[in-house]
Amino acid sequence: MALNGQLFFNGLAIGLVYVMLCSGMVLIQSVNNIIFIAYGQFYTIGAFMTWVFVQKVHLPYFVGLLFAVVVSFILGALTYLLILRRIQFTQGKFLATLIASTGLMLVLGQGGLLVFGTTPQSIPPIFPGMFEVLGVHVQVDKLTVIIMGIIITLALFWFYERTRIGIGMRAIAFKPEIASLFGINVDMVFMVTLGVGTALAGVAGGVIAPTYGIDPMMGQNVVWTIMAMTMVGGADSLLGALAGGVIVGQVLSFGQYYIGGLVQVVLFGVIGVILYFRPKGLLGRGLDIGVE
Amino acid sequence: MLPPLAKKHSKLIAFIVTVLGLGVIPTFNQSPFYLDLIIMMIVYAVMSMTFLILLRTGLISLGLAVFWGIGAYASTMLVMKLGLSFWIGLPAGALASGLFAFLIGPLLIKNAGITFLLLNAVLGLLFVVVIGNISYLGGYTGINNIPAPDPINLPLLPTIEFVSKIPFYYLALFLLVVVAVLITAFNACWVGRAWTAIGLKPRLAETVGISVYRYRLLSFVFASAIGGLMGSFYAHYQGFIQPSTFNMWITNYFQLFAILGGVEHVIAGPLVGAAIMRFFPELIRYSPEVGNIITGTLLILLIIFLPRGVLSLFDKNRQFLEGVTFIRTWAKSLFKSGDKVDTS
Secondary structure (H helix, E strand, O other), rough: OOOHHHHHHHHHHHHHHHHHHHHHHHHHHHHHHOOOHHHHHHHHHHHHHHHHHHHHOOOOOHHHHHHHHHHHHHHHEEEHHHHHHHHOOOOOOHHHHHHHHHHHHHHHHHHHHHHHHHOOOOOOOOOOOOEEEEEEEEEHHHHHHHHHHHHHHHHHHHHHHHHHHHHHHHHHOOOOOHHHOOOHHHHHHHHHHHHHHHHHHHHHHHHHHHHHHHHOOOOHHHHHHHHHHHHHHOOOOOOHHHHHHHHHEEEEHHHHOOOOOHHHHHHHHHHHHHHHHHHOOOOOOOOOOEEE | OOOOHHHHHHHHHHHHHHHHHHHHHHHHHHOHHHHHHHHHHHHHHHHHHHHHHHHHHOOOOOOOHHHHHHHHHHHHHEEEEEEHHHHHHHHHHHHHHHHHHHHHHHHOOOOOOOOHHHHHHHHHHHHHHHHOOOHOOOOOOOOOOOOOOEEEEEEEEEEEEOHHHHHHHHHHHHHHHHHHHHHHHHHHHHHHHHHHHHHHHHHHHHHHOOOHHHHHHHHHHHHHHHHHHHHHHHHHHHEEOOOOHHHHHHHHHHHHHHHHHHHOOOHHHHHHHHHHHHHHHOOOOHHHHHHHHHHHHHHHHHHHHHOHHHHHOOOOOOOOHHHHHHHHHHHHOOOOOOEEEEEE
């Protein structure tokens, strides 16, 4: 019981990081309707900017995290303004954005190595210590990750469902031309979406920095897994991202303990089976990439 | 201007000139470094051609590396465990890949479009972890000491021993020619016309009596078999393989080579794209720490200013100078707002 509780707790912590990563990816995929491979680099940048602000500039952790998120947002918005805006409206945009984001990935990856160095880093724990509930060792740091994950996810849902820009995003995700006819500033919403998406990746990176440690290749390693997870929940459904992230976190945590390295085979196999029967994902409407 | 016959066969002449040009390189430059660069360029270019074969029928694949890897592993296993010759392993690798594609294709192609893309991506993710967990296939560490091809005796030539890079170079060139001839032959006959029709409008093609499913399966099997062929060559050329070589990023690179060159040119496009992406980092190798930054910037600029590939500069209905003015209009639009820019 205590063991399973521990596994559940660890899985919940890592699952909520996945939820943040998946939500950003879902926003970019559904609204901008592109596959954004450079997404992983923003995760790395968020983590390392937090590290820079906390360890080098000696800011308090939460202020550093906020600055790192702002940097991620600005970088994402600049990406849209400088690059994606040129190809977002052309015909073969799916393949064109694939190439452009690959190029961006190379630039940001190498730039990150130049600026931050090639060695893994870590931030000292903000809330050291742990307490025991029903035999489960609850590390306060992981509890912080869970609480922040829940707060950010709730804020995102409020933003997506209630604010004007969120409504614009949903309208554009549904039918961009008609949304444009109804007076929604498509250009601006695209920019904000990319910024919010990359900011979510950045906050995920910043949140895991004190608990799990950071290394320069972490974004590149995780981006395809995130993409597969978003596809299972539905490429355009935030609720799907929530479910996908939480479930994958649990599967990885329990599976790693009980069946070892085979867990990835099982995970991707199950994802394949789900996608075979529900190509649009469990909760989504599916993407339109312009081919049938 | 060119005589009419030369104009008609300009692509063929350009291809022959390229192959001959590549063929004479070892006579005056035998540095293993450059030969390795060109051999890998050819392997990557052929892999990008398989992407274009699939794209022609409207299938965007994210699992090209899987079939590359299956060819490599099948051939390696046949040679190392059963003691067969490389010259049996090479076609056997292609056969294994093709067979796997034939078996799994019906599942993938049933729903084309985004489903095909996603299932292929899952296949690509699965391949690395499955191979990594099978200790018989070497696990994540892979297989070392794969033997080089056996010496062959050709009439009128001395025995060819695969000890230096030069025989491998000519073998790669030979495979390139074979694949190019195969692709051209397929595209020239009724199969190619059906593929083009499916790529343009699948439903219309279905209406005029083309079995979309069967022709897509054919193109999938064909592309996978070519991937297996190159995988077998790659395994015996490198001498070692490991599952992480066949990951998602390499598939991404294959797509990149093809799109960079121009997706309308099935054979020339991947060659040009792979050449740019292989040789450009070498030109700037004196500054390795910023190499990727320059390459990435080049990619972004190329896709913004030449969205239809480098070869669209030399299109028949657009002279070279017109292409330059086209770039200038694009450059002007950079400073305006993000209006819809007409690319046709």
